[in-house]
Amino acid sequence: MRIIEKELERLDTENLEQANRDAMRVESEIRQLLILIDEFSRKPTPELGKSSENVKERFCLLSRKQLISLGTPDKSRPHDFLRAVSMTLDALGGLTQRQVLHINFFFKEDFKPVGKKINEISSIISGGAGVTDHHKAVEMNMKLASMQNKKKLTENSIAACEAELRNSEGRSVPGLPRHPDTNSLNAVESKVSSKKQEIDSFLSVQKTLKKYLYVSEVREPVVELYIESPSSALIADENLSVLEHLSRAAELARGGKIENDRKLEIIVNAAPYLRKSREELAGLLKNLELEKKKYFDELELFENSIKERAGMLSDRENKMKTLEKTVKSEKEELDAVSRGIDRTSAELLLLVSRILDANVIL
DSSP states (O other), X not given: OHHHHHHHHHHHHHTHHHHHHXXXXXXXXXXXXXXXXXXXXHSOOOGGGGGGHHHHHHHHHHHHHHHHHTOOOOTTOHHHHHHHHHHHHHTGGXXXXXXXXXXXXXXXXXXXXHHHHHHHHHHHHHHHTOSSHHHHXXXXXXXXXXXXXXXXXXXXXXXXXXXXXXXXXXXXXXXXXXXXXXHHHHHXXXXXXXXXXXXXXXXOOHHHHHHHHHHHTOOOHHHHHHHHOHHHHHXXXXXXXXXXXXXXXXXXXXXXXXXXXXXXXXXXXXXHHHHHHHHHHHHHHHHHHHHHHHHHHHHHHHHHHHHHHHHHHHHHHXXXXXXXXXXXXXHHHXXXXXXXXXXXXXXXXHHXXXXXXXXXXO
């Protein structure tokens, strides 16, 4: 390899003047490329490419740093500058082959001026190299260095993906939350039901009230409500106006106008009991509403926790699948690059052997 490098240095010296012209031209084109990259970075990301926006941002940021770091060509060593540019272009933005596909697919039209300028610069470099065996060796050596750099980038990318995959596999997911119990709610519902049954039983004079309305030939909404549901009517009847109607019904019964019901007199004289029962039922109904709200709030939290957990599991699974695909793809790419390095090394060995008319060992 030392012999090859010395021979390439000799070739560089012979072509110094042309190389300086090429280097100055390439430097000018790089300034234009930086402008195009800036314009590309400012263009809005299409909706389809949102998921790859970070690839675009990383390319623009890293490629600017790479191109700016090239500096200006040294007139005494223009070939070094041209080689550095060639290697930089081959690994511009630190993109893997998969990420290059992302750029070309999601940002094809926006990226087209940048890609065109990169090709123009590459053409200047390759065009200046000529077609002689000597120049082919220079090109091949540059290509080999570029491929080795690409291999290193791909290896680093695989290592990063595998590390992230291990982290994803080891990341814990919240356990299943406990479903809220209905014990408190059931207890209050039972008390409400029991109290309603007690009131409905005590005020079970619906038959008498129907006859009262029939004989009175009037429509009394309160009485009709008591006929339908005594406990519900009692909650609505804050002033216990039903007692007045029951007193009239008792008078009608004493006059023989309607059938007598022994419970009428008891109910008429039970105002304190009805008030107390009404207060107790109202309190129980209020507690019932509070317990319902508490239960359904807890149920909503439970269901949200289940959805969140399912979402986390799904996201982790999708992320791991993506990482696994990426690792597989980049390992295949790494194999291809490694084979390319071996092939190019062998070709360079044969070419330099022919140039030097000697057996060269890399």
